[in-house]
Each structure stands twice: as C-alpha cells, then as structure tokens.
Amino acid sequence: MRFKNKVALVTGAAGGIGRSVVEHFAREGATIAAADQSREQLLSLRKIADEYQTEVVPFDGNLGDTAYCDSLPTQVFEKTGQLDIVVNNAGIITRGNVLEATDEDWSRSMTINVEAVFRICRNAIGLMIQNNGGTIVNVASCWGLYPGPDHAIYCTSKAAVAALSKCMGRDHAHQGVRVNAVCPNEVNTPMLHTGFSRRGFDPDSAITELGKTVPVGRIAEPDDIAEVIVFLASNASKYITGATLEVNGGKPVY
Numbered sequence: 001m002r003f004k005n006k007v008a009l010v011t012g013a014a015g016g017i018g019r020s021v022v023e024h025f026a027r028e029g030a031t032i033a034a035a036d037q038s039r040e041q042l043l044s045l046r047k048i049a050d051e052y053q054t055e056v057v058p059f060d061g062n063l064g065d066t067a068y069c070d071s072l073p074t075q076v077f078e079k080t081g082q083l084d085i086v087v088n089n090a091g092i093i094t095r096g097n098v099l100e101a102t103d104e105d106w107s108r109s110m111t112i113n114v115e116a117v118f119r120i121c122r123n124a125i126g127l128m129i130q131n132n133g134g135t136i137v138n139v140a141s142c143w144g145l146y147p148g149p150d151h152a153i154y155c156t157s158k159a160a161v162a163a164l165s166k167c168m169g170r171d172h173a174h175q176g177v178r179v180n181a182v183c184p185n186e187v188n189t190p191m192l193h194t195g196f197s198r199r200g201f202d203p204d205s206a207i208t209e210l211g212k213t214v215p216v217g218r219i220a221e222p223d224d225i226a227e228v229i230v231f232l233a234s235n236a237s238k239y240i241t242g243a244t245l246e247v248n249g250g251k252p253v254y
C-alpha cells in the first residue's frame with residue numbers, strides 16, 4: 001500500500017495505459033483523480049475503485065481547452081485536499097510525413113501532446129512546491145527519443161515531452177518535485193489497434209507479427225508500462241529525476 005493517503009491525477013485515465021495506471025494506484029491505496037474526455041468513460045473506472053475500496057474521482061474535460069488544463073491540478077487539490085502525483089498520460093497519434101500533414105494535425109498534436117502537459121505541469125509544480133513536494137510522470141515515447149519513419153508530428157511532439165520533462169526535473173529537484181518521462185515503444189492499446197484497422201490490417205494478427213520484432217518476444221501490454229510509471233511515482237525512485245526511461249523490450253526504433 002505505497003500510495004495510501006496519496007492523491008494521484010492521471011490523464012487519459014480511460015485509455016489503454018491510463019486504465020492500467022489507475023488500477024495499479026488503486027491497488028496500492030491511492031485516491032485517483034481520473035481525467036479523460038467524457039464522464040461516461042470515467043464512470044467505467046468506478047469498478048476499479050470498488051474492487052480496491054478506494055476512490056476514483058472523475059474530472060472530465062478536453063485537453064485542448066487551455067482553461068481546463070490550467071486549472072485541473074487546482075481543481076483536484078480543491079476537491080481532495082492534496083495532490084501528490086501527476087501522470088500526464090493522455091496523447092494522440094498523427095501518422096505520416098510532413099507532406100501528408102495538415103495545419104490541423106500539427107496544432108492538435110502540439111496542443112494535446114505538448115501544451116496540455118506544459119499547462120498541467122506548471123499548475124501542479126506550483127501546488128506541489130507549496131505542499132511538501134510531489135512527483136510527475138509524463139508519457140513520452142521511444143519515437144520521441146529516436147524518431148522513426150512516417151510519424152513526423154508525433155515524434156516531434158514526444159521529443160518535446162521528453163525535453164520538457166528533463167528540464168522540469170532538473171529545475172524543480174531542489175524544491176522537492178521530481179519529474180520523469182516514460183518512453184514506451186509499441187503497446188497493445190486502442191491507439192495501436194485503431195492504427196492497424198485504419199490501414200486495413202487485422203489488429204490481432206498484426207500485433208502478433210509485431211511481437212516477433214521485439215527481442216523479448218512480444219510488444220508491451222499496458223501493465224508493463226503502468227508498473228514503470230508507478231515505480232517512478234513511488235519513493236523507490238527517490239533519486240531519479242529529469243530522466244527519460246525507455247521501456248521497449250529491447251527493441252530499437254527503426
């Protein structure tokens with residue numbers, strides 16, 4: 001029960017990785033402030049709260065809305081009385097090279113993947129400094145560290161998340177706030193499934209084939225990433241800050 005009496009804000013809480021993060025925190029006693037686009041998605045997380053006898057408090061909103069992002073940590077603090085952990089997990093993927101990208105693709109990806117993280121971190125760090133510190137884990141991507149083909153906007157947005165996490169980790173360490181980024185390669189979530197479907201592949205067989213390209217023999221499950229996020233949020237990683245941690249089963253980006 002490492003997170004008993006702790007409050008963790010998780011964005012993208014109803015998605016593939018987010019739901020697993022919520023479950024891991026709940027299992028260890030945290031109260032979870034769950035953020036995602038719709039209240040219905042968030043209410044489906046109640047089952048997890050009931051199972052582990054904790055609380056999942058919904059904070060639905062659109063990360064494209066700057067006022068929502070600027071106030072989300074404060075809203076959580078006011079509702080629960082504290083804010084110890086933030087996981088900026090929500091994200092979208094835009095595929096293609098720059099010639100295929102529209103202005104809308106660029107601004108939507110930068111708004112949701114980068115600007116929302118900046119706004120939420122800025123608000124949260126201020127609160128954490130005034131209240132005995134805290135930890136932030138941002139979900140970047142291996143593709144942000146080593147850009148792969150045909151995902152120019154996505155890679156650029158995730159590179160920004162990685163750099164921002166390093167900067168904030170370094171800048172606020174002396175104030176008791178740790179900031180790190182987790183960098184997965186491929187993870188078996190709706191994000192990956194919809195990408196395969198859109199390109200006309202059967203997601204299940206495509207995922208099996210993709211698994212053969214990973215040295216450990218399979219792509220990541222959400223749980224593989226959630227466990228690392230929880231480690232970086234916990235006191236077990238107390239001397240780690242400003243780090244980008246690759247969680248890729250040994251597979252390089254190519």
Ligand SMILES: NC(=O)c1ccc[n+]([C@@H]2O[C@H](COP(=O)([O-])OP(=O)(O)OC[C@H]3O[C@@H](n4cnc5c(N)ncnc54)[C@H](O)[C@@H]3O)[C@@H](O)[C@H]2O)c1
Pocket residue numbers: 011012013014015016017018035036037061062063064089090091092093112139140141142183184185186187188189190191192
């Ligand atoms: N799945 C992968 O292969 C993979 C690999 C590396 C990194 N990542 C990153 O992991 C994170 C989680 O991805 P996932 O695979 O679980 O995807 P997912 O699509 O299952 O979940 C993403 C969640 O973010 C939420 N979200 C998206 N736009 C939003 C908005 N405007 N406002 C509020 N919420 C919004 C969605 O509703 C969804 O619940 C993302 O940042 C993604 O880029 C995923």
